[in-house]
Amino acid sequence: MATAAEVLNASEDRRIGPKPGAMALTVRVRRFNPEVSQDSWWDEWTVHVDPLDRLVEVLHQIKWHHDGTLSFRRSCAHGICGSDAMLINGRNQLACKVLAEDVGPKVTIEPIRGLSVLKDLIVDMDPFMDDIRSVLPYLINDSGEPDKERRQSPEDRHRYDDTTKCILCACCTTSCPVFWGDGGYVGPAAIVNAHRFIFDSRDEGGRERMKILSEKTGVFRCRTTFNCTDACPRGIEVTKAIQEVKRAILFERF
């Protein structure tokens, strides 16, 4: 049996520093730093990576070994936390769900649109979160609490399953041309989070939410361009959810 030290020796080649990858990837990033300039600029690096490396790790390689000022948000690095939404080759995606080989040999990365850029790829998420909060995104049920669980059939549970997957990454909302425009449209993500409760058989706040969403900032601003559905990294059928909320408001059925 190998000792721990032998295991160490066997893995020596993996141990020190980033090893040169098999693939050259040119990364173009739109930069912005108000402490440096009021205008944005482009920087470009060519790095050697493994074809299966996630783009977020490519950005790390640049930050850690080429330019420490490059700033972006990230945490889980596998598509669950929703921190690293970026405009990657013209599409809103999570940098941790895009592999180098999917975008090589050259990739262009910009901040998501429609929210103020604060530094490099970091945008102001507060307006987005405020929109989410505006649709009362929590279960409303004042009919008294049962001793145990509320019952819900598997079919009723399935009815709103798709919209429970939202991770609030803003890929959908910031891909929406109506949201980019002026006018305070709450955006697809807020509607998804309203849908999640409107179609939950346990919830009693549907009418209140639909009143909010029937206002001029609500669902009827949607022009069904399907950008949101294309952009969702969780595969949520966002446009369909918006249409279902529209229909529920029109026919008061949900």
Add this chain to the structure above:
Amino acid sequence: MTTTHTYDALVVGAGGAGMRAAIELSDQVRTAVISKLYPTRSHTGAAQGGVCAALGNTEEDHPEWHAFDTVKGGDYLTDQPAAMLMTEEAIEAIYQLERWGLPFNRTPDGRIDQRRFGGHTANHGERPVRRACYAADRTGHMILQTLYQQCVKRNVRFFNEFYCLDLLRDDDGTTAGIVAYELATGELHVFRAKSVVFATGGYGRMFRVTSNAHALTGDGPAVVWRRGIPLEDMEMFQFHPTGLARLGVLLSEAARGEGGIVLNKDGERFMERYAPTIKDLAPRDVVSRAIYQEIREGRGAGPNGDWAYLDISHLDPRVIEEKLPDITEFARVYLKVEPTKEPVPIQPTAHYAMGGIPTDTDGRVVTGPTEEVVPGLYAAGECACVSVHGANRLGTNSLLDLVVFGRRAGDHAAVHAKETELPPLPDKPEQHTLEQLNGILGRTTGDNAADIRTELQDSMFDLAFVVRSEESLTKMESILTGLHDRYERVAITDKGAIYNTDLMETVELGYLLDCAEALVGSALARTESRGGHYREDHPLRDDANWLKHSLAYRTDDRSIRLEYKPVKMGPYIPMERKY
């Protein structure tokens, strides 16, 4: 410029435990949550398989059976009264989550559905039991979202992207608040409060292969450690057997709960040899060690022979689609493997810290062998050590821990805040933090933080992972000394005030080094094997000498000092751990 804020209570961290505590607190006292991430970005959201409670919805079950499994799973280092409390309160905690809207999967008659999970058994080990309540393989995501929704409903005050850098204590050790760094502006903030609840999560990022988020750098444990609080059972770290090969991304134990099996390179279902009764559903430490054993005997898979396979290809595709959708997608996206048709390459991945800030069952931080209470200081969730997980946590018990003890810590912190006066601040409360940051910002040349972090992660993976020895740990200790020295000379390129993630990553690296030091020192001293801590030079459990919790203190000369306290026993007499 420093801004001072005053609250009754603070919560540091906005994951499951932090938000659960905040819900309890904000109903009672003026509360603020300080979090380095936006609330729904926390790693609770990555938990997949389920949260256990003996609801008995699909078959007979009892909290006492759950308690037994938790104690045995923890290799008897679990404090038994805490485990019994947690498994009893589990039932109401789950119903509470459901009433707050958590979309659990349902049984045909509309109750919360339950499934099998590693180490959870009926009648003290007889057979696997359906105890894990779940929402597909997104249970943690649903808990995090549900708790956030309740915080929105209660209008909880969040300070997002604020990093806690120091704990403030008055002259007699009473908690007076914290110092935080605002990422957006680079400004320091002093938060005064009567109660402070740390809920900052784990520190798996000290290892190269980990399921943990980049943010999991041990901030809470390191901050309190530097202020004289010991860290308990730091050597007890869980290595989850089924991390996605190379990346370490978690593939839920639910895969095995639903019937998945682990194979070696010859396609042999080797767990039949290591745990003949419950096989692939053995606890995580057992399966991870079995994989290492297969690797060492030449039956490991992959280019370097250090992987195994997780096979779910024999399961009904509808089960995979309905119950394991996310992990299936991970395999497709990251390894380009189709799990419905072929086995998925896996390797053990650093997953969960059983150790952490010592607390009692009310979340109060306690120090020393006699468990002296630190007034006003609380901890909950992964950063805390109650200890309900002992030397090895059972799957699903982390989510349970954070709702049960998040609530209890929040509740007690509220009572404390109502009953006490605001303690005075120490002189120049932010001075220490300011010096620390200016030290890093002031150097124009020096060591690269990323190089130090890479060497830490690589060497911890090689020397302090599933298999350890005096030789490997001694070597790791000397590597850490070198890394600490280099850290003292670290220099960064970003000198700005706005979103200086370069600076914060460097601060986080300091936390990781401290947590690694406590882990390695505690592991070197513990000359036995128990749960997640396996010493090949001391392969057996040694109850005569080691049925006790480690407490690691930092000393002035940067070495560590160890104390021990007894395990709180109960009805379960330690016995050989067979599955």
